[in-house]
Amino acid sequence: xxxxxxxxxxxxxxxxxxxxxxxxxxxxxxxxxxxxxxxxxxxxxxxxxxxxxxxxxxxxxxxxxxxxxxxxxxxxxxxxxxxxxxxxxxxxxxxxxxxxxxxxxxxxxxxxx
Amino acid sequence: xxxxxxxxxxxxxxxxxxxxxxxxxxxxxxxxxxxxxxxxxxxxxxxxxxxxxxxxxxxxxxxxxxxxxxxxxxxxxxxxxxxxxxxxxxxxxxxxxxxxxxxxxxxxxxxxxxxxxxxxxxxxxxxxxxxxxxxxxxxxxxxxxxxxxxxxxxxxxxxxxxxxxxxxxxxxxxxxxxxxxxxxxxxxxxxxx
Numbered sequence: 001x002x003x004x005x006x007x008x009x010x011x012x013x014x015x016x017x018x019x020x021x022x023x024x025x026x027x028x029x030x031x032x033x034x035x036x037x038x039x040x041x042x043x044x045x046x047x048x049x050x051x052x053x054x055x056x057x058x059x060x061x062x063x064x065x066x067x068x069x070x071x072x073x074x075x076x077x078x079x080x081x082x083x084x085x086x087x088x089x090x091x092x093x094x095x096x097x098x099x100x101x102x103x104x105x106x107x108x109x110x111x112x113x
Numbered sequence: 114x115x116x117x118x119x120x121x122x123x124x125x126x127x128x129x130x131x132x133x134x135x136x137x138x139x140x141x142x143x144x145x146x147x148x149x150x151x152x153x154x155x156x157x158x159x160x161x162x163x164x165x166x167x168x169x170x171x172x173x174x175x176x177x178x179x180x181x182x183x184x185x186x187x188x189x190x191x192x193x194x195x196x197x198x199x200x201x202x203x204x205x206x207x208x209x210x211x212x213x214x215x216x217x218x219x220x221x222x223x224x225x226x227x228x229x230x231x232x233x234x235x236x237x238x239x240x241x242x243x244x245x246x247x248x249x250x251x252x253x254x255x256x257x258x259x260x261x262x263x264x265x266x267x268x269x270x271x272x273x274x275x276x277x278x279x280x281x282x283x284x285x286x287x288x289x290x291x292x293x294x295x296x297x298x299x300x301x302x303x304x305x306x
Contacts, residue, residue: 012288012289015234015238017257018235019238019257020254020258021257022259023145026158029144029166031141033170034170
């Protein structure tokens with residue numbers, strides 16, 4: 001027997017043999033030839049959330065600029081001549097008793113009776 | 114010859130030829146010993162399953178490179194050892210107490226006191242083995258789980274048989290120093306009982 005072969009005390013040998021005894025593989029261990037496919041990127045899960053937030057922001061901005069302008073102009077139908085003259089430099093004659101919806105979008109002026 | 118009846122070299126040749134079912138037979142033949150080494154090395158059943166799967170996937174992908182210079186088992190053991198070293202401990206054992214309780218139920222013995230003592234010793238030994246450096250832990254696992262000879266361990270670990278011997282010697286001394294006080298307590302406890 002070579003010099004380096006060493007024998008531990010019996011009690012340690014016994015304990016080690018018991019603790020490190022061979023084990024049976026569980027039934028849940030299945031034969032597999034290839035590794036599992038890579039998990040889906042987590043970013044895709046959040047994509048719909050980002051889309052909803054993006055569209056809500058865009059819609060909110062559009063609503064705020066367009067709709068509020070319309071509302072404020074509608075409230076001031078009486079001063080429509082002044083407003084159109086100020087914002088579009090167009091002189092417009094509107095009867096004071098006539099109500100109208102007026103939406104000012106840049107150079108375009110829409111008047112809906 | 115049907116795949117199921119083939120052994121050793123014939124089975125490996127069948128795997129190389131791509132015979133249907135040959136890889137499956139190879140897996141079934143060796144899964145217990147691969148799993149045993151992984152389990153005794155890392156001490157975690159789930160992690161041991163991962164290591165086993167990784168080892169076989171590596172084995173299947175590199176089987177064509179096996180030239181037969183060494184024994185197939187040695188080559189397989191080397192793959193397991195490398196997988197064990199590569200695998201970082203991903204999860205810590207959260208329920209060691211549950212495991213102890215389960216092992217207590219599995220191994221009924223003469224007295225409850227003896228069971229408790231044995232479970233306690235088992236826990237201490239497991240903790241002492243877990244605290245060993247990776248190469249020392251692997252040497253002791255290969256020695257006691259697979260009952261391998263020094264030169265076989267040396268071939269797997271890529272070192273000399275003398276190195277294996279000195280590592281085992283160091284491990285035995287370390288474990289003895291750590292566990293001996295508890296064995297004496299245990300003996301005194303048994304005497305009183």
